[in-house]
Amino acid sequence: MIRFLLAAMAAFVLPSAVLADPIEYFQVEGVAYDDAIPAPEDILGFGVGDRPIRHDQMVAYLTQIAGLSDRISMETIGYTHEHRPILFFVVTAPENQSRIEDIRQAHLASLAPGAAPSGGPAVIWLNYGVHGAESAGMDAAIPTLYHFAAAQGDAIEETLDDAVILITAIFNPDGHSRRVNHVEAFGADIPVTDPNNEQHNLWTEARTNHYWFDLNRQWLLQTQPESQAWLEQWHRWKPQVSADFHEMGTEATFYFHPGEPLRRNPLIPERARELTQGIAQYHVRFLDSEARLYTSEEGFDNFYVGKGSTYPQVNGSLGILFEIGAARGGLIESERGLVRHGENVRTHFRTSLTTVEGALAQRDAIMAYQREFFASAMQRAARDSDRAYVFSADGDPERLNLFVDLLARHDVTVNTLARDVRVNGHTYRAGEAAIVQLAQPQYTMIRSIFDRVTEFDENIFYDVSGWTLPLAYDLEYAALGRAWSSDLAGAVLRPRETGANAPARSTYGYVLRWSDYYAPRSLYRLLDHDVRVRVATENVTIPVLGGPRQFAPGAVFVPLVGQDVSHDEIYALVREAAETDGVAAFSVTSGSTPGNSPDLGDRAGFRSVDQPSVLVLFDAGIASYDAGEVWHLLDHRMNIPVTLRRKDQLGGLDWSRYTHLIIVGGGNTRLSERDATRVQQWIREDGGVVIASRQGALMAQEVFLGVEADDDDDASGDEESGERPDRRNYSDLPVDDAEHIIGGAIFAGDLDPSHPIGFGYADRFIALHRNMTETLEWPEDDPFAVPVQYNEDPLLSGYASTRRQEEIAGTPAVVAQRRGRGAVVLFADNPNFRATFRGAEKMFLNAIFFSRLISPPSGDY
Structure with missing residues (x-):
C-alpha cells in the first residue's frame, strides 16, 4: 500500500517518468519477493533508473533493508576524503550469519599448506562503482541487495546456505556524488538523448575520487582511504571469486572476462582462465535468453596487477571484469539505438546473480584451485x-x-x-x-x-x-x-605510528634533517608560523646535544635569535615536527662548526627560504590525474595549501600572491599568448617559479626558456660532433665559474645531490616513472642546469622499445634554471605518479622550497 501511495504522490511532483523502472523490472522471473522488504521506490519515491540516486539516499535505503533482513549484516569500513561512509555487506543464510566469524576463520585456515578443505560456503565478492561516472555499476547494488533480502523460495535459500556474498555497495562515494550533481544540474523535465547535451559530458570529472585519483588503479598502490578500506576486507576474507562492475563507451555493448588470452600476467595460472570461462557460460545463458549483444576475451587484459579484476588473480581468486556501454546522463542516442540507464543496471544486476550461480556450480573446483594456488606458491618459494x-x-x-x-x-x-x-x-x-x-x-x-x-x-x-x-x-x-x-x-615488523623523539630544549636553535619524508610538512608549518629558518646548501657538521653530527644539504636550521616568535612557540613547532611528522630534530649547542663546515651564520652555507604560495593549473587540456596527484601530495600529505585554477581563467589574477606555478602534463598545456607573457614577467620581475612536468615541461621549455625542440637533431648530444653537451655537478659551480673568469616504465637517473633539487637524497641513483616519448632539450651555456639525467642504460622495469631507450638515454630528466629573479624547473615526466613514487616526490618538493636557491652560472661555458 505504501508503494502505491508514494507512486501516486510522485506523479504530481516528479518529472516525466520516461526512465523509471518499477521493481518488477528487476525482479527475477518466477521468484516471489517478501513484501516486508521495501522496494527502492517505497523509500526513494522513484524507481531505479528514473533519476540519479544520491549517496545519502543509497546509504539510507541499503541500511534499512539490511536492518530488516536476517540475511544481511552491514558495517561502515571507512570514510572518503569528503567524509562519506563506505558500506560493506555480508550476505548469507541466517544460520551462517550466526557463526560468520567461525566460517571466515575456517576458510582462511583451509588455505594453509596441507590443511583440509573447510567444507564451508563459497566466498564471493561483488564490488560496485569504483568509477564515479559509471552509474550502472553503482546503482546495481540496489536491486542486488534487495533481491538477496527479499527473494523467497528453495533456490535462494540454497544459494545463501552455500555462499557468503561480500558486497561493497559504492567503492567511490565522492565520484558518485559528483556524477549525481552533474546529471541533476543539467537535467530536464524531458530527457535529452543528444550525446552533445552537457548532462552526458561528465566522464572524466566524475570518474575519480576527491583528489582526482582513478581508484581502479589503487588495489596495488594503496594511497587512498577508499582502497585501503576495501582491501582490508578483501584480505580478511580472501574470496574465491571477485566481480568488478564498470561502464565503458556508449557505443560498446557488454563485456565480461576472461580477458585477452595473450595479455595475461605470467604470475596468473592458466587454470584461473579456465574456471572463469566456466562462470562465463552462465552470463552467456542469460544474455542469449534476452538476445543481447556482448563480447568476451578481447579488448581488456590482465597484466597490471593493480586493477580490480587483475589484483584478485595474483592473490588466489578469480577476477571478473564487467563493462557495459554507458547511458551517461540516463538516456542517450547511439548507433545501436537508445542506451538506457535502467536497462544497464538490470544487466549488471542479473550478471551479479549469474556470477554467484556460476561460482557455486564450480564450487568444489574453485575452492580446490584457491588452495592449490597458495600451496603452489609455497612450493615455488621453496625452489626460488x-x-x-x-x-x-x-x-x-x-x-x-x-x-x-x-x-x-x-x-x-x-x-x-x-x-x-x-x-x-x-x-x-x-x-x-x-x-x-x-x-x-x-x-x-x-x-x-x-x-x-x-x-x-x-x-x-x-x-x-x-x-x-x-x-x-x-x-x-x-x-x-x-x-x-x-x-x-x-x-x-608491523607498521608504526609516525613519530620520533623530540629534542631537548636548546638555548641556541634546532636543526631538522631534510631527508625525512615529512620534513617539507614541518618546514611549511614553521614558515606558516612566521619562524625564520635557514637551509644548509652543502654537507655540514653541526654541534648538537650529544656531540657533532653531519647533515646533508637541505638540513633546516631554526635559530632562536632574530625571531618574532617566542622560544616556547618555536620549541612547540620543533617538537611537533618530531612527534607528529617523524622528522629527526636536534638541539644545537653552538654556532661554531668543526672542520671545514660553514658556521651557522655563514651566508653561503646557510640560505633563508620563504613560505611558498602555490598555484596549480587544471582543466582545459591539463591531465586531471597529474594535477590531482600534485594536489594530493601538497594538501593531503604535506599540509601545504594549494590554489587550484582553471588554465583558461588566469585573467585578473593577482600574481603577487603566488610564488610557484605548477603546470603538469596533458593534451593541451599551452597558455594563451597573453597569459604566457604575464607569466614570463612574473618569473623575471617578481621572482616567480614555474614547475612543469611531462607535456607541461615541453611547453615551458619552449615558452619560458626559449628552447625549441628539434626532431631532426640527436636529442642526446651534438649532431655534428657526436658529443653530449657539457654537464657538471652543481657543487662545482663556484670553482668552475672562477676558472673562466679573468680577475623516465621505470627508468634510472643520475641525481646530483649537491643541487637544491637533490637535497635530502643519500646517493645519486633515482628511479623515475616514465610514460612520455618526448625528451627535454639540453640547456645551452649552463652545464649545471641538469640536476638529474637519465642513465645510459636507463630501463629498470617495464616496457620500452630499444629505440625509445636509446632516445631517452643520457637526456635530461630534470632541468632547473634561473630566469631573472625567478626560476623554471622542468620534469621530463611525472614525479608524483599515482602518489606512489615517494622517492621522486622529494625532488618536486625541493623545487617548491629551494628553487630560489639555484644560482645561475657566470662563467664562459
Missing part, C-alpha cells in the same frame, strides 16, 4: 634461489615505514633485519633495514611487487607495464640468495 629481499631507506625511516605499511596491506609478512648483512656492495644494518622472506603464502604478490620485468611476449598494455614498488619508494633493496640465512629474520 632468491629466498628473501632486504631493503632500507637510508636517512628516512618514515619512507621505510610507509613501505612496510604497503606490504602489510597486501598481507605480506615483514621482519626486522636481525644482524647486518652486505649485499652487492651495500651494507644493510640491523635496526634500520627490513626483510621479506619469500617462503610465505603471499609469494606471488611479493614477486609482483619486487620483480623488475623488462621483457614481454606482447607489448600492448591497457595500463602501465612496470610497477616495481621498491624503486618507486627509492629504497635500497636486494635479493638475498647465497647471503640468506634464517638468523637474518628478526621479529615480525
Whole structure:
C-alpha cells in the first residue's frame, strides 16, 4: 500500500517518468519477493533508473533493508576524503550469519599448506562503482541487495546456505556524488538523448575520487582511504571469486572476462582462465535468453596487477571484469539505438546473480584451485634461489615505514633485519633495514611487487607495464640468495605510528634533517608560523646535544635569535615536527662548526627560504590525474595549501600572491599568448617559479626558456660532433665559474645531490616513472642546469622499445634554471605518479622550497 501511495504522490511532483523502472523490472522471473522488504521506490519515491540516486539516499535505503533482513549484516569500513561512509555487506543464510566469524576463520585456515578443505560456503565478492561516472555499476547494488533480502523460495535459500556474498555497495562515494550533481544540474523535465547535451559530458570529472585519483588503479598502490578500506576486507576474507562492475563507451555493448588470452600476467595460472570461462557460460545463458549483444576475451587484459579484476588473480581468486556501454546522463542516442540507464543496471544486476550461480556450480573446483594456488606458491618459494629481499631507506625511516605499511596491506609478512648483512656492495644494518622472506603464502604478490620485468611476449598494455614498488619508494633493496640465512629474520615488523623523539630544549636553535619524508610538512608549518629558518646548501657538521653530527644539504636550521616568535612557540613547532611528522630534530649547542663546515651564520652555507604560495593549473587540456596527484601530495600529505585554477581563467589574477606555478602534463598545456607573457614577467620581475612536468615541461621549455625542440637533431648530444653537451655537478659551480673568469616504465637517473633539487637524497641513483616519448632539450651555456639525467642504460622495469631507450638515454630528466629573479624547473615526466613514487616526490618538493636557491652560472661555458 505504501508503494502505491508514494507512486501516486510522485506523479504530481516528479518529472516525466520516461526512465523509471518499477521493481518488477528487476525482479527475477518466477521468484516471489517478501513484501516486508521495501522496494527502492517505497523509500526513494522513484524507481531505479528514473533519476540519479544520491549517496545519502543509497546509504539510507541499503541500511534499512539490511536492518530488516536476517540475511544481511552491514558495517561502515571507512570514510572518503569528503567524509562519506563506505558500506560493506555480508550476505548469507541466517544460520551462517550466526557463526560468520567461525566460517571466515575456517576458510582462511583451509588455505594453509596441507590443511583440509573447510567444507564451508563459497566466498564471493561483488564490488560496485569504483568509477564515479559509471552509474550502472553503482546503482546495481540496489536491486542486488534487495533481491538477496527479499527473494523467497528453495533456490535462494540454497544459494545463501552455500555462499557468503561480500558486497561493497559504492567503492567511490565522492565520484558518485559528483556524477549525481552533474546529471541533476543539467537535467530536464524531458530527457535529452543528444550525446552533445552537457548532462552526458561528465566522464572524466566524475570518474575519480576527491583528489582526482582513478581508484581502479589503487588495489596495488594503496594511497587512498577508499582502497585501503576495501582491501582490508578483501584480505580478511580472501574470496574465491571477485566481480568488478564498470561502464565503458556508449557505443560498446557488454563485456565480461576472461580477458585477452595473450595479455595475461605470467604470475596468473592458466587454470584461473579456465574456471572463469566456466562462470562465463552462465552470463552467456542469460544474455542469449534476452538476445543481447556482448563480447568476451578481447579488448581488456590482465597484466597490471593493480586493477580490480587483475589484483584478485595474483592473490588466489578469480577476477571478473564487467563493462557495459554507458547511458551517461540516463538516456542517450547511439548507433545501436537508445542506451538506457535502467536497462544497464538490470544487466549488471542479473550478471551479479549469474556470477554467484556460476561460482557455486564450480564450487568444489574453485575452492580446490584457491588452495592449490597458495600451496603452489609455497612450493615455488621453496625452489626460488632468491629466498628473501632486504631493503632500507637510508636517512628516512618514515619512507621505510610507509613501505612496510604497503606490504602489510597486501598481507605480506615483514621482519626486522636481525644482524647486518652486505649485499652487492651495500651494507644493510640491523635496526634500520627490513626483510621479506619469500617462503610465505603471499609469494606471488611479493614477486609482483619486487620483480623488475623488462621483457614481454606482447607489448600492448591497457595500463602501465612496470610497477616495481621498491624503486618507486627509492629504497635500497636486494635479493638475498647465497647471503640468506634464517638468523637474518628478526621479529615480525608491523607498521608504526609516525613519530620520533623530540629534542631537548636548546638555548641556541634546532636543526631538522631534510631527508625525512615529512620534513617539507614541518618546514611549511614553521614558515606558516612566521619562524625564520635557514637551509644548509652543502654537507655540514653541526654541534648538537650529544656531540657533532653531519647533515646533508637541505638540513633546516631554526635559530632562536632574530625571531618574532617566542622560544616556547618555536620549541612547540620543533617538537611537533618530531612527534607528529617523524622528522629527526636536534638541539644545537653552538654556532661554531668543526672542520671545514660553514658556521651557522655563514651566508653561503646557510640560505633563508620563504613560505611558498602555490598555484596549480587544471582543466582545459591539463591531465586531471597529474594535477590531482600534485594536489594530493601538497594538501593531503604535506599540509601545504594549494590554489587550484582553471588554465583558461588566469585573467585578473593577482600574481603577487603566488610564488610557484605548477603546470603538469596533458593534451593541451599551452597558455594563451597573453597569459604566457604575464607569466614570463612574473618569473623575471617578481621572482616567480614555474614547475612543469611531462607535456607541461615541453611547453615551458619552449615558452619560458626559449628552447625549441628539434626532431631532426640527436636529442642526446651534438649532431655534428657526436658529443653530449657539457654537464657538471652543481657543487662545482663556484670553482668552475672562477676558472673562466679573468680577475623516465621505470627508468634510472643520475641525481646530483649537491643541487637544491637533490637535497635530502643519500646517493645519486633515482628511479623515475616514465610514460612520455618526448625528451627535454639540453640547456645551452649552463652545464649545471641538469640536476638529474637519465642513465645510459636507463630501463629498470617495464616496457620500452630499444629505440625509445636509446632516445631517452643520457637526456635530461630534470632541468632547473634561473630566469631573472625567478626560476623554471622542468620534469621530463611525472614525479608524483599515482602518489606512489615517494622517492621522486622529494625532488618536486625541493623545487617548491629551494628553487630560489639555484644560482645561475657566470662563467664562459
